[in-house]
Amino acid sequence: MDQPPLNQYHAQRADLCSKEEPQHKLGAAAILERREVRELRELEGLRLKGWGDGQLDDHFRAQRQSADRVSHASDIYWYKSMKGVLAELDDATHFISPSEPIQFLDVGCSPGGFSACVLQRANQAFGVGLALPVSSGGYNFMLEHRYRQRYDLIEQDIVLYNWGVPTRHTPSSGLRLPDEYRNHFTLVILDAHALRSYSLPAHVTAEEERLARGAYRDALLIAQFIIALSSVQSGGTIVTRLSHVECFPAAHLVYLLDTISDTLVLHKPRIVHSNRGTFYAIAKGVGKERHAVTMARYLDGLLRLWDGEFRRGGPTGTGRWLLPTDLDFVITADDILENYLDRLIDLGRGVWATQGNGLRYFFKKKGIQV
Numbered sequence: 001m002d003q004p005p006l007n008q009y010h011a012q013r014a015d016l017c018s019k020e021e022p023q024h025k026l027g028a029a030a031i032l033e034r035r036e037v038r039e040l041r042e043l044e045g046l047r048l049k050g051w052g053d054g055q056l057d058d059h060f061r062a063q064r065q066s067a068d069r070v071s072h073a074s075d076i077y078w079y080k081s082m083k084g085v086l087a088e089l090d091d092a093t094h095f096i097s098p099s100e101p102i103q104f105l106d107v108g109c110s111p112g113g114f115s116a117c118v119l120q121r122a123n124q125a126f127g128v129g130l131a132l133p134v135s136s137g138g139y140n141f142m143l144e145h146r147y148r149q150r151y152d153l154i155e156q157d158i159v160l161y162n163w164g165v166p167t168r169h170t171p172s173s174g175l176r177l178p179d180e181y182r183n184h185f186t187l188v189i190l191d192a193h194a195l196r197s198y199s200l201p202a203h204v205t206a207e208e209e210r211l212a213r214g215a216y217r218d219a220l221l222i223a224q225f226i227i228a229l230s231s232v233q234s235g236g237t238i239v240t241r242l243s244h245v246e247c248f249p250a251a252h253l254v255y256l257l258d259t260i261s262d263t264l265v266l267h268k269p270r271i272v273h274s275n276r277g278t279f280y281a282i283a284k285g286v287g288k289e290r291h292a293v294t295m296a297r298y299l300d301g302l303l304r305l306w307d308g309e310f311r312r313g314g315p316t317g318t319g320r321w322l323l324p325t326d327l328d329f330v331i332t333a334d335d336i337l338e339n340y341l342d343r344l345i346d347l348g349r350g351v352w353a354t355q356g357n358g359l360r361y362f363f364k365k366k367g368i369q370v
Contacts, residue, residue, distance in 0.1 A: 024324055025333035026248050034337065037345055039352040040246065046359040049370055072140075075111045079142040082113030082191075085269045085280075086239075087121075093265050093282045095187065095237045096121045105185040105231055106130070107158065107224050108192025112143035118187070119147040127151045128181070130158055130192075130227075137197035158192065159219045163226055163306050181231045188232045190224040190240035193217075208316055215319040218249075219311065222302060222322070225253065229260075229299040234287045244277040245348040251336055252327040254347060257283040260295040268351040274358030279351040301329035 028044045031037060090096045096118055102125040106115045109129030118125050132138030133155040141153060161175050194217035200209060228238050238257065242250040245266060258264045262285025268274065287295045305326055314320035324333065336344065363370050 024248065026246060026251055026336065028246050030337060031246055031341065031345065034341060035345060037349070037352070039349050039356060040345075043352045043356040043359070046356055046363070046370060049363070049368070050359065075140045075142050078139065079111040079113045079116070081272050082111070083117045083120075084113075084271050086114045086117040086189075088269045088271060089239065089267055089280055089282060090117070090121065092267050093284070095239065095282055095284060096125075098122050100124065102126070102187055103185050103233075104128070104187035104189065105181065105227070106189045106191070107227055108132070108190065109153070110139035110141045112141050114189050114191060115151060116143055116147060118189075119143075119150055125150065128185075129153045131155050132157055132192070132195070132198070136199045137195050139195075158223045158227065159216065161223065163223075163303055177227060177230065183231065183233055185231050186233050186236045188228045188236065188238050190228055190238070192220050192224055193241070194220055211315055211321070212318065214321045215314050218322040219319055221249070222306060222310070225256075226299065226302050226306065229287075229295055229302070232286050234292065236286050238281075238283045238286055240281050240283075241278055242281055243279070245279060245344070245351050248324050248333065249322055249327055251333075251344060252330050254281060254344065255331045255336065255340055256298055256327075257281050257286075258343070258347075260291045260298065261286045262288065262291075264347065266347045266351050268354040270354060270358070274354060275362040276358075277355065298330060301327075304329075 028040055032041055032044070096102070098121055100122075102118065102122050104115075104118055104125060104127045106118075106127060106129045108131065109115050110131040112129070115127050115129055118127060127150065129141075129143075129151065131141060131153060134140060136157055138155070143151060143153075156175065161177055163176075194213060196213070198213070198216060200212050200216075224240065228240065232238055238261075240253075240257075242253060244250050245254060254264070254266065261283035263283070265282045266279055267282065268279040285291075309320065310322070310326065311319045331340065360370055
């Protein structure tokens with residue numbers, strides 16, 4: 001079957017928070033049209049200030065180039081930084097029990113800072129890490145040897161896992177999450193993100209490469225949620241990194257976590273990337289009693305999404321970007337705006353405030369008046 005033209009994929013996943021894209025119903029503008037949210041309005045003003053300043057383009061371009069140059073020094077930096085991030089998350093929400101046994105799964109674990117924090121804070125913690133192999137563009141694993149006896153590392157690109165029921169097209173010999181990990185972990189951490197160093201198939205055009213990287217980014221996100229909902233114990237905790245709480249797909253995934261857990265907190269660390277849109281969701285008491293049926297329904301929806309055009313479409317036939325309707329089985333954008341908006345705002349206020357403060361500090365260092 002002929003694939004749609006490349007510009008169709010531009011239109012399908014342009015800026016999912018943009019007022020100029022009417023099919024994308026979420027975003028800061030949509031929220032501020034319905035509610036006055038001081039933290040979000042101030043953040044939007046700061047974002048506009050940043051977008052209008054040309055010197056910041058050079059700054060972030062240099063930052064991306066530096067991040068792409070993997071070295072021992074950069075591995076050590078990110079190892080220590082991420083160790084501090086998880087410590088801040090735990091100090092805020094107390095999901096690591098120092099005196100109880102913990103079985104945890106760290107998805108996207110390299111260079112190992114998150115796992116090190118859990119192992120250091122909980123003497124009875126035992127962990128499993130899933131990491132992109134270095135040969136595929138992943139980070140080096142830097143976990144100290146004193147923790148290794150309580151840890152198993154699996155180097156595997158998780159988007160290559162076969163999540164479906166074995167058929168003649170997807171035989172059981174395909175890569176699969178080990179059966180013993182299902183409903184096994186008291187804590188599941190999701191922090192895999194699409195690295196620009198990730199190895200793509202050869203012989204693709206520059207435009208196809210851009211689209212393929214976007215498709216990989218979205219596949220990585222969905223694969224992590226499939227892993228989390230498959231592997232967390234009833235009553236366990238899921239910690240996941242998301243981006244832009246006011247936008248798709250983060251708003252949908254926040255709702256997903258909120259409706260399968262006893263408590264949900266959104267926290268934006270101050271020590272790394274405080275001026276960026278990323279934040280962490282900490283869902284505790286996942287899948288207990290009344291939440292179990294809902295969680296099973298969400299997992300089934302994610303598996304159906306994975307088994308469809310999402311992983312076979314796109315201009316190269318290897319997957320496409322997420323579309324705004326792909327997570328309608330969780331909740332639609334209209335339902336978020338009509339029935340979940342106040343809760344989303346309550347959860348997001350601290351995230352927006354922290355990013356706003358981070359941007360003010362960043363602009364001050366760059367000599368930009370706000």
